[in-house]
Amino acid sequence: MFLRQAGQAVATVIVAGPAAASAPSPLDDAMQYDDQKKVGFAIVGLGKFATQQMMPAFKDCKHARIAALVSGSPDKAKKLARQYGVEAKNIYNYENFDTIKDNPEVDVVYIVLPVGLHAEYTIRATKAGKHVLTEKPMATSPEDCQKMIDACQKAGKKLMVAYRAQYEPFNLDAIARIRKGELGKLLQITADHGRSVDPTGDKADSWRVQKKLAGGGSLMDIGIYSLNATRYLTGEEPVEVTAIESTDKNDPRFQEVEDRIHFTLRFPSGVLATCTSSYSIQEVKRYRVFGDKAWLDLDPATDYKEHNLKIGDKNGERKPNVDEGNQFAAELDHMAECVLNNTTPKTPGEEGLRDIRLIHAIYDTRTGKRVKV
Numbered sequence: 265m266f267l268r269q270a271g272q273a274v275a276t277v278i279v280a281g282p283a284a285a286s287a288p289s290p291l292d293d294a295m296q297y298d299d300q301k302k303v304g305f306a307i308v309g310l311g312k313f314a315t316q317q318m319m320p321a322f323k324d325c326k327h328a329r330i331a332a333l334v335s336g337s338p339d340k341a342k343k344l345a346r347q348y349g350v351e352a353k354n355i356y357n358y359e360n361f362d363t364i365k366d367n368p369e370v371d372v373v374y375i376v377l378p379v380g381l382h383a384e385y386t387i388r389a390t391k392a393g394k395h396v397l398t399e400k401p402m403a404t405s406p407e408d409c410q411k412m413i414d415a416c417q418k419a420g421k422k423l424m425v426a427y428r429a430q431y432e433p434f435n436l437d438a439i440a441r442i443r444k445g446e447l448g449k450l451l452q453i454t455a456d457h458g459r460s461v462d463p464t465g466d467k468a469d470s471w472r473v474q475k476k477l478a479g480g481g482s483l484m485d486i487g488i489y490s491l492n493a494t495r496y497l498t499g500e501e502p503v504e505v506t507a508i509e510s511t512d513k514n515d516p517r518f519q520e521v522e523d524r525i526h527f528t529l530r531f532p533s534g535v536l537a538t539c540t541s542s543y544s545i546q547e548v549k550r551y552r553v554f555g556d557k558a559w560l561d562l563d564p565a566t567d568y569k570e571h572n573l574k575i576g577d578k579n580g581e582r583k584p585n586v587d588e589g590n591q592f593a594a595e596l597d598h599m600a601e602c603v604l605n606n607t608t609p610k611t612p613g614e615e616g617l618r619d620i621r622l623i624h625a626i627y628d629t630r631t632g633k634r635v636k637v
């Protein structure tokens with residue numbers, strides 16, 4: 265435990281409403297990265313993302329460590345506990361999870377469960393007196409997001425949504441270039457996120473096609489990257505959305521959730537964003553930002569590694585060098601530093617709520633009045 269401080273339809277919907285980059289912390293120099301001084305995280309849900317991406321990243325963290333595991337699969341939990349040096353007494357299941365309140369080694373509960381369970385575990389974590397880092401999307405409805413925010417506020421605990429792209433160096437570089445005016449006046453953005461969802465072949469996809477657990481289809485899961493990117497790239501909140509959906513209801517994968525959904529956003533400065541989200545195409549995770557002087561292309565933009573940045577203007581194209589770093593460790597360290605420094609996360613609950621509100625606005629417009637042309 266760390267040494268605590270004191271403390272196919274086209275319609276329009278009007279929506280109200282940015283995100284910035286993190287500064288180096290004084291803790292970086294002051295701490296010797298002693299494991300016992302690190303902030304203790306309990307990982308809730310030992311699935312694909314937690315075990316393949318996040319847990320391995322803790323080795324690169326300066327301020328975060330794995331202190332406990334919460335799982336419905338005892339054998340898997342025991343094996344991972346041995347692998348990550350977690351004491352057997354710090355393994356919990358979903359029934360005895362609330363007793364984590366008596367464990368001073370746990371400071372942060374990191375929720376890596378299906379989306380439909382994020383709200384319940386956030387609220388239970390705050391009742392146990394813990395800070396919360398929750399995976400994206402924050403929850404299935406704006407109402408649940410608000411309940412999560414309120415619960416953390418009431419308990420005086422931090423709430424951060426794990427928008428890893430906002431801690432990822434290529435995305436931070438893109439934001440910095442746009443803010444410096446390298447592209448000139450920002451005019452338009454295109455963003456595409458898609459993959460082929462495989463609920464029978466990949467266990468991690470089985471809950472993603474169930475409305476109750478996923479909240480929606482491709483838009484909730486991956487289209488959210490396009491949406492969130494338009495907001496952090498512009499630094500603005502959209503004021504209008506339009507949407508059009510195409511889902512093959514004969515495809516057994518899409519009985520409860522949508523497949524393809526395209527949406528456009530208008531921002532107060534006049535920037536227009538055109539985004540696509542799909543659960544039936546081969547993998548794409550890219551965006552391109554157009555200004556009146558230059559364009560910036562990131563493809564992939566929101567992958568786990570090997571991002572590819574290009575900038576083009578009237579003189580041609582170039583590929584700036586950016587150090588890939590470890591976006592997962594950066595995100596975990598940010599949460600830990602917020603706890604250590606008693607500061608607000610860069611991607612707090614309110615950031616997650618904005619996206620879920622927009623997603624629901626997009627869902628509302630997809631069945632809007634059609635204009636035949």
Ligand code: NDP
Pocket residue numbers: 308309310311312313314334335336337340375376377378379381399400401426428467468469471485
């Ligand atoms: P998985 O299905 O692989 O993992 C979810 C885990 O939750 C399961 O392995 C299981 O762990 C636990 N669980 C508890 N109840 C249920 C239930 N009813 N159904 C299914 N699982 C249950 O999914 P992912 O790891 O892909 O996704 C987990 C979370 O991470 C989601 O919120 C997702 O949106 C997010 N995510 C974020 C990414 C990012 O880049 N930021 C990328 C991928 C996912 P156990 O057996 O230990 O109980």
